[in-house]
Each structure stands twice: as C-alpha cells, then as structure tokens.
Amino acid sequence: MNIYLIGDIQGCHSELCQLMKLVNFDVNNDQIWFTGDLVARGPDSLATLRLVKSLGNSAKVVLGNHDLHLLAVHAGIKKVKKNDLLDDLLNAPDLDELMSWLAQFPLVEQLPNENAYMSHAGLSPQWQPRDALTQSNFVQQRISGTQRVHWLNVMYGNFPNSWIDAKTEEEQFRYSVNALTRMRFCFNDGSLEFASKDSPKYNSAPNLAPWFDLSRSLDTTKWVFGHWASLNGKVANPNVFALDTGCVWGGRLTMLRWHDKQLFSVPAQP
Template sequence: MATYAIGDLQGCLSPLVQLLEQIQYHPEHDTLWFAGDLINRGTESLETLRFIKSLGDRVKIVLGNHDLHLLAVSHGFGKLKRGDTLAEILTARDRDELMDWLRKQPLYHYDESLNTVMTHAGIPPCWDLHKTQTLANEVENILQSDRVDDFFATMYGNTPDKWSDELTGLDRLRTITNYLTRMRFCDENSRLDLESKEGVNTAIKGYAPWFNYPTKVPHDCHIVFGHWAALEGKTQQARIHALDTGCVWGGSLTALRLEDKQRFSTPCTLNRKKT
C-alpha cells in the first residue's frame, strides 16, 4: 500500500497512464493525490477528467486555478482564453455530471498519518494548518451552495493582495482562493505578487517564493503543491515538495511516494494544443 502525490496533469492523460504503470499503481491498495489543475492546455482534458472521476475513493484532489476557471466558465462567468482546451468538456454529454463532481472537490487536504498537507499553490507564511483548513472550507462551502454564481462572478482579480482577518464577503473569498490556487511570490507580510510567474530568480524587489519565509506550519509536517512549473520540482526545502514539472510544456509528469518521499517521473508524450 502506498500513497502517491502527482503534479499538474493539465489534460495530459497518456503520460499519467504511463506513470501509473511505472509505479505499478494498484487501485485496490494504493491512493493517489492530485495537486490540482487536472485539465486545460493539454489535448486530453475531457478524457483526463473522466478518468480521475472514475477512480472514486482512492483519489484525493485539490482544486487548482484551471479547475476553478473551468467551473466559472461552465456557470457562465469568465471567458475561454487563447490556449484553453476546455471546449470539449463544456459540450460533453456528461458535462453536468463532471461539473457537479468537480465542484465538490476541496482546496485543502491533510493526512494525519502521513503528516502531509496538499494545496494547489502552497500555504502562505501567515497561515497555520488550522487557519488554512478553515479558510479553504469557506471557499468549498460557497462552491457547493446556491450562492456559487456570486462567487464565480467575482472570482477573477488580483486584489486584495494581502490577507487580513477583517476581510469579508466576496473580497475575502477571492483572496483565499488566490492564496491557495495562484500564489507564487509574496513579501515578508504575505502580500502577493500575482504577476510574476517565472523562476525563483525573477522575483521583484522585496518579494520571494512563499516557501522561503518562516512558516507557521509545524516543522515536521510536509507540504506538497503544484502550480509552479518554472520551479522544475525544486524548492531547496526538504519538507516542501513542488510537483509541477511542466508535463504540458514538454517537461515531465512527477509522482512523489509520500511514505518515503521517493520521486518517479515520466516524460511528456503529448504536444500542447497549438494556438
């Protein structure tokens, strides 16, 4: 029995199948964690979503920014962007079933036995585990409520860019969402820079990768995240594990076995949809 955390799929089902063969995944004994961004940019987004859903209870998922983008567009908010590969999902016969399943997925997952937490983008320096879970639950609750359209109508945007317990309403929900699904760089006060998207050496003055700051997460707890392909899987932090190794961009797809932290990877076998 083993638990494997896998980085951003972004619609790359064929490399996933190869990776599962490599690790000799057994659906009755092993558990898979997916760090978000299941779909978009790759050429197999619909097939990927169907496959992950079919795995049932042996899968733990957190939502990424691309997953939320798909949900927003499916609810009539936001627009498909150049390079999006979501149209096939939006016109699929099982679209409603897939969207209902996706909307019920969390933004935060913690396993006490493995002492490991997963979100799509990481955990900001200003939050501990309890606060992260509590705030993630606020967004999860709105996603599953009859107010979900209000959330999607105001989800996009880079402000507020700094957490405050005084934040309320939709501004509060947008800020939580940005920390959990879009964060890369921040300053010492956890103020976000959501414009910079490249490697660690491209931070603007006064900002650094979120994992370079002291954390409120217990020092024996491991953090796994995706989202940041430019890291190439490296954080230089022994207990903070970057899993997005850029499969959709011609890199590789990575799995981390959580029991012993051994990594496995398979090269990309697909080309991103040309735009």
C-alpha cells in the same frame, strides 16, 4: 496502501496513464492525490476528468486555478482562455455531471495522521496550516453549494492581497482562492504578488520571495503543491515538495510516493 501525489495534469491524459502503469497503481489498495489543474492546456481534459472520477475514493483532489476557471466557464461567467483545449470537454454529454463532481473538492487536503498538507499553490505566509484548512472549508462549502455562480463571480480579482485587509466574507473568499490556487511570490510582509512566474533564481526583486521562504510554519509542517512549473520540482526546504514539472509545456509528469518520498516521472509526449 501507497499514497502517490502527482503534479498538474492539465489534460495530459496519456502521460497520467503511463505514470500510473509505471508505479503499478492498484485502484483497490492505493490512492493518488492530485495537486489541482486537472484540465486546460493539454490535449485531453475530458479523458483526464473521466479517469480521475472513475478512481472514486482512490483519488484525492484539490482544486487549482484552471479547475476553478473551468467551473466559471461552465457557469457562463467567463469564456474559455485562448490557449485552453476544452472544446471536447465543454461539448461532452456528461459535462454537467463532471462539473458537479469537480465542484465538490476542497482547496486543501491533510495527509492521514501527519502534519502534512497538499494544496495547488501553497500555504500563505500570513496563515498557519489550521487557517488554510478553515478557509478551504469555507470556500468548498460555497463552491459546492446552491450559490456557486455568485461565489465564482466573487473569486476574480487581485485584491485584497493581504489577509489583514480581507474584512468581508467575499474578500476572505477571494483572498483564500488566490492564496491557495494562484500564489507564487509574496512581498516581504507576506502579502500576495501575482505578476512574477519565473523561477526564483531569475527574480532578483529585493522585496519579493517565494511563499515557502517566508512561511515559518514549514519548519515543522510538510507541504505538497503544484502550480509553479518553472521551479522544475526544486525547492531547498526538505519539508516542501514541488510536483509541477511542466508536462504540458514539454517537461515531465511527476509523482511522489509518500512513505519513502521516491519520485517517478514520465516525459511529455511529443
């Protein structure tokens, strides 16, 4: 069995199909692990969700910030963002079924029999991998449960941005969602910073660093993530794999074959 891990699709259904064809993906024997943000600013989020859902157990998904926002829109909590192309999805006859399916996924997945993990944004420098798994389970139980609307309301906001300050269940929920789906840069103490989105080479703030430069766990732990398109897949740490290469922005859609770490990519369609 081949395990392929793929960066943010963001509704780029055509490129996803091309990439699956390029690697001769076999739904009966292989798996694709999706780093989150299946939907939003690309041309066909509806077809993307239907395709991933059709893969059954051959698809592993972690939720990204756009996926969670879609669930909040469906729940009536938020409005569609200006640049999201979601009309077809939100008017689809199988919308409720798709949203129930999407809400079941976690924020972290561990690769089989390895000290290796996947999340949308990364691993908080204030956590060990076991903390990320615990908090992913905590969030998953609430997003997939009967109180989904309450917890989707709770997730919005930037504070607390330090795990030390997350005292209540609601604060721990919000911090966990932010760390695992929104994080890029952190302050030197490991707390989360949300304003900066550029590549680290363009950010000279002395009190900020990419999350993967602050996490000591990554000396012995492998981590796969998406979310940060401006990295263009480039991270110096050999244990860290950045797979969002900005397909929705005119870049490429990138897939990593896990056993030999070979990369495959297709360019964005014009």
